[in-house]
Amino acid sequence: MKWLPALIVLCLTASIARADMVDTSGMEPWEVCGLCHGLEGVSPMPRFPHLAGQRPDYIEKQFRDFRHGRRRNDGGQMETVTMEIEAGALARIATYFAEQPPPPPAPKKGPRFEQGRELFLHGRSALGACADCHGPSARPTGIDAPRLEAQHRDYLVKQLSDFADGMRSNDPDGIMQTVAAALKPAEREALADYLAATERRERDFK
Incomplete structure (x- = not known):
């Protein structure tokens, strides 16, 4: 090779x-x-x-x-x-x-895991739940929302920061730019802690 x-x-x-x-x-x-x-x-x-x-x-x-x-x-x-x-x-x-088996989640939960879980599943005042688009059973019309569970923590933080700063702008109708900009830096870290350590269901897109 x-x-x-x-x-x-x-x-x-x-x-x-x-x-x-x-x-x-x-x-x-x-x-x-x-x-x-x-x-x-x-x-x-x-x-x-x-x-x-x-x-x-x-x-x-x-x-x-x-x-x-x-x-x-x-x-x-x-x-x-x-x-x-x-x-x-x-x-x-x-x-x-x-069609490949999903990646394994991070072996340890980050320090903001529970805060991230709450944000992802339920949102907070003036901010909807991430699971509405990215949850295992969510298939919103016209939105190609990715599975985020078991993704690299640092990669998730970077993407949220890039959306918030306008460095990434290929989201439908600017949805992620708006959401990421509304998140505090500590909340982005919390979401990454939760998602990285959460199991991704196998081929749940079908």
């Missing part, structure tokens, strides 16, 4: 080299993604989200958003990679990762 060290470097470096410098011939399209996100969709690095057990429509949307420049909050790395993968392979990639 002569391409493996080069692609691992591609994942780890902050400034991304051109992806066409790496020979990916003979690889399945999800194998290219898997070198950063884990070959079974469980990423060993917090900066790259777990994809295993994620809703396939959400994976497809994020891929398209990166490819077309609607999402840019990762320093341009995903935009580069998605341009090197044929658009026709997207459904196969999304289905592959969606």
Whole structure:
């Protein structure tokens, strides 16, 4: 696998080299993604989200958003990679990762776990429950809301902060930007503590 060290470097470096410098011939399209996100969709690095057990429509949307420049909050790395993968392979990639067993939750609960649980399940004054869109049985019309349970804690904090600061803006109708901006930094940490340590139901998107 002569391409493996080069692609691992591609994942780890902050400034991304051109992806066409790496020979990916003979690889399945999800194998290219898997070198950063884990070959079974469980990423060993917090900066790259777990994809295993994620809703396939959400994976497809994020891929398209990166490819077309609607999402840019990762320093341009995903935009580069998605341009090197044929658009026709997207459904196969999304289905592959969606059908993998979900990632394990964090082994320890963070210090704000209970506060995060309350926010996620019930919300608070002037702020609805996150579970209304992201809960196991929630499928709101027109919203490709991802499963968040068992996701990397630091990744969750970063995404909430990016939404709040306007660095990420590919959410439908600006819903997440509004919600994240209403959250205090400690509340973002609390939600991440709760979600990271909470089990994700297997293939609950069906």
